[in-house]
Amino acid sequence: MSKLPFFYLHKKSSLIDTPSPILIMVHGYGSNEKDLFSFSRALPKELTVVSIRGNIDIQGIGYAWYNISIDSNGNKIYDVEKAIKSRDEVADCIDKCIDVFNADKNNVTLMGFSQGSILINAIALTYPEKVKNIISLSGAVDPDIINLSQNSFKNLSFYISHGTLDEVLPFKLSKQSLILLDENNLDYVFEEFPIGHGVSTENMNSMLSWLKKRLD
Secondary structure: OOOOOOOEEEEOOOOOOOOEEEEEEEOOOOEOHHHHHOOHHHOOOOOEEEEEOOOEEEOOOEEEOOOEEEOOOOOEEEOHHHHHHHHHHHHHHHHHHHHHOOEEEEEEEEEEEOHHHHHHHHHHHHOHHHOOEEEEEOOOOOHHHOOOOOOOOOOOEEEEEEEOOOOOOOHHHHHHOOHHHHHOOOEEEEEEEOOOOOOOHHHHHHHHHHHHHHOO
């Protein structure tokens, strides 16, 4: 597991002797690399799939990319500095994955859930040259951890979904955060599902349909 800066799980592409499209998975707060990797069986076989683990160990719970806590008023607060550092570390990991797994640098997909989703949105908007597709599940766009790139966003495409019954990261907050994408004329699909903080079968099928079209 020393090939990358994070502990990871890996599924090989069905392609031989040619660079493959690659999908890198970024889990949510309190989870681990096994969570999203469970989707890998349903993903297109030509994909190289790499699921990475956050480097903050939340004892007895799982792992994270940055700490979240509650202030004296009951509001969620988080470590912005560490979030930005994790953004850059995962962005660097993209390059390492391309080298290690002989992947196509022009066909990179990021998939994230919750905190991981917030992180990959920030990576795409800060380093659009590194990414083609973004699958953002139950997350949001956080301008506080985005250094909006001056490079073109024309090759970026987002699939964004959220549960209308989500009590962990409220649906309304997620939808309102998309204004940054609108302001910069980003290409995105936003879908809502009558679920809580998770991914339903209908959500999964819709996401897979979108991804298959984008891998061409």
